[in-house]
Amino acid sequence: MKLREIIETLQATIVVNSHDQEMAVELACGSDLMSDVLSRLKPDALLLTGLITPQSVYTAEMADVRVVCYVRGKKPEAETVRLAEERGLVLLSTTLPMYESCGRLYRKGLKGVSET
Amino acid sequence: MKDSNVNGTLQIARTQEMIYELRVQQAMTKQVITVEPENTMADVSRVLGENRHSGMPVMKGEEMVGIVSVEDLVRSFREGNSSQPVKQWMSKNVTTLYADEPLVHAVQKFERHGYGRFPVIDRKTKRLVGILTKVDIIRCLLQHLEIDFQDLEIRRYIPREWFSELDCDRATLSLRYHIDGANFEKAGEVSSKLKRNLQTLGLAPDVVRRIAIASFEAELNLVIFTEGGELAARVEPGRVTVTVVDNGPGIPDVELAMQPGYSTAPDWVRELGFGAGMGLPNIKNCTNELKLESKVGEGTKLQFTVFT
CATH class of the missing domain: 3.10.580.10 (CBS-domain)
Structure with missing residues (x-):
């Protein structure tokens, strides 16, 4: 799925925009627990999370994830934004809760970690 | 040209x-x-x-x-x-x-x-x-050229090559970092620096990713549970070994700590998205060798190796 389609599907606002919106995202993972994310997440995935601390960006960086979307209308902290800009990540924010965000993307064909 | x-x-x-x-x-x-x-x-x-x-x-x-x-x-x-x-x-x-x-x-x-x-x-x-x-x-x-180009850039410097150019029997590069205990604001900074250095050295993306995830988990353990300590990465032909040492409090039951889901993390850590009991199991999954020594009251030494 293209980044543009993810933004449309989640009606997300772009907080940090470091990539072309035509960029392909192959799979997604939703969790507030970063160790769960690190144990399962594959490169080039989308991370959906409610965690807005700098560790969300560090987690993405370690796992080679380029797009993070904060759910439930959360806006990342200033330090989180700075780190993401420095590392060339894309940060999005959606007002949708976690379950609905995942559901909408899954319905549109974005796969999960166990399917890729 | x-x-x-x-x-x-x-x-x-x-x-x-x-x-x-x-x-x-x-x-x-x-x-x-x-x-x-x-x-x-x-x-x-x-x-x-x-x-x-x-x-x-x-x-x-x-x-x-x-x-x-x-x-x-x-x-x-x-x-x-x-x-x-x-x-x-x-x-x-x-x-x-x-x-x-x-x-x-x-x-x-x-x-x-x-x-x-x-x-x-x-x-x-x-x-x-x-x-x-x-x-x-x-x-x-x-888009695909850009992805290819990034991969090419990463692979441009192969450490084996410049290691082999050094006139010695065996070359080793050591990278050392200090980790502050209880400073959650900075938790992840050391692993981030290490990851970028390993990329500069031209290690394969998958190898870099595994070392980075394992180091990140180890760094978080130090931040959450200890007064701080040191992380040292030793890069040599064929392998990268990371040693993380702290001065306490030590792990009472190492076997139990290695079990997925077992955690002694306080609530404030869980609220920050960590402490789910997956840290050490994650490190184990990402690495080829793992050694964990701990004495209560003295400290912990965690050493892991990823083959390159």
């Missing part, structure tokens, strides 16, 4: 390779703007103008019955009037592409027919699934 020429040739060859490897569905635009046969040419003019397109499929329900382009529009304005229906002016013989065809077929079709766009259909269902223009192809190729 010689190098850049070599790279230039490589890039062109790579583009040629790519159009054989990539499929139409990877390049096409999935959201297709369409019109119905009963719509007027005035509608076509407006929709094309609004979307800055030069043509679009004509759909009767789920079935594609034709394609209408700017050329048809001009012809209708010259020879008819704008209130006439699309079905009167559209081209009925539509040349399509299958979504799973290699991109090279699309390139050949563009050359052969001179059309601006091709509707893309699913091979089994024959339903319209997208539309492909030359711009879509260029964009897709550029």
Whole structure:
């Protein structure tokens, strides 16, 4: 799925925009627990999370994830934004809760970690 | 200069390779703007103008019955009037592409027919699934070239090579970092620096990723549970070994700590998205060798190795 389609599907606002919106995202993972994310997440995935601390960006960086979307209308902290800009990540924010965000993307064909 | 020429040739060859490897569905635009046969040419003019397109499929329900382009529009304005229906002016013989065809077929079709766009259909269902223009192809190729180029840049310096140029029997590079305890604000900074250094050294992306995840988990353990300590990465031919040492409090039951889901993390750590009891199991999964020594009241030494 293209980044543009993810933004449309989640009606997300772009907080940090470091990539072309035509960029392909192959799979997604939703969790507030970063160790769960690190144990399962594959490169080039989308991370959906409610965690807005700098560790969300560090987690993405370690796992080679380029797009993070904060759910439930959360806006990342200033330090989180700075780190993401420095590392060339894309940060999005959606007002949708976690379950609905995942559901909408899954319905549109974005796969999960166990399917890729 | 010689190098850049070599790279230039490589890039062109790579583009040629790519159009054989990539499929139409990877390049096409999935959201297709369409019109119905009963719509007027005035509608076509407006929709094309609004979307800055030069043509679009004509759909009767789920079935594609034709394609209408700017050329048809001009012809209708010259020879008819704008209130006439699309079905009167559209081209009925539509040349399509299958979504799973290699991109090279699309390139050949563009050359052969001179059309601006091709509707893309699913091979089994024959339903319209997208539309492909030359711009879509260029964009897709550029994206994949960029990804390739990044991989190439990362692989440019191979540590084995410059290690082997050093005049000694065995070369080792050591990177040391201090980790502050209880400073959650900075938790992750050390692993981030280490990761970028390993990338600079030209280690394979997968190797770098595994070392980075393991180091990040180890760094967080120090931040959460200890007064701080030191992380040292030793890079040598064939392997990277990371040693993380702290001065306490120590782990009472190492075997239990290694079990997935076992955690002694306080609530404030859980609220920050950590402490799910996956730290040490994660480190184990990412590494080839793992050694954990701990004495309560003295400290912990964690050492892991990733083969490169």
